[in-house]
Amino acid sequence: QQPVQSPQAVILREGEDAVINCSSSKALYSVHWYRQKHGEAPVFLMILLKGGEQKGHDKISASFNEKKQQSSLYLTASQLSYSGTYFCGTTPPDKLIFGTGTRLQVFP
């Protein structure tokens, strides 16, 4: 079953922060986060393999709550280049099922 993401869409001004949530009804073995720009392939952002794990690079980080079957992606001090659709991907296991997606638009 497809993970549900919230919110469906976010509009930000440059420099603002955002949080994207991913929730699954099934047990998660890992959580992947991708960003896709219109008409392009998804680009890998990060993977969280263990419950309680947190990761980040630049100003994008994520957390994984295995017990709650949830993950969150945190974008701080957003830049114009952050615009796109963000997908979480969950492995139930051994194949990647994408979430419903969150469209993020950053304006100057």
Add this chain to the structure above:
Amino acid sequence: GAVVSQHPSRVICKSGTSVKIECRSLDFQATTMFWYRQFPKQSLMLMATSNEGSKATYEQGVEKDKFLINHASLTLSTLTVTSAHPEDSSFYICSARETGGNIQYFGAGTRLSVL
């Protein structure tokens, strides 16, 4: 590293014809490759999992006789859309997972338009 090449990037065909899409991992070996389909403004939906040297595993609702998948080597998987119809028009994306790895790397996608 971790480059996946998908070809062609765009194809337009007549209804009833077949179309083959290639997916290659250029700098790593991939025992497992995946095929997704994406309709406008929607998420990527997994169609099938392709394992080198064995039959593909199709997701529920995906017609295996219509979407033929072959994974003949550790670096190449192909998807053939047979007897394509306008409703098959979509964005098809492949991904490859390095043998023993966790991350899936995606090709650039193929936009199929069936007239």
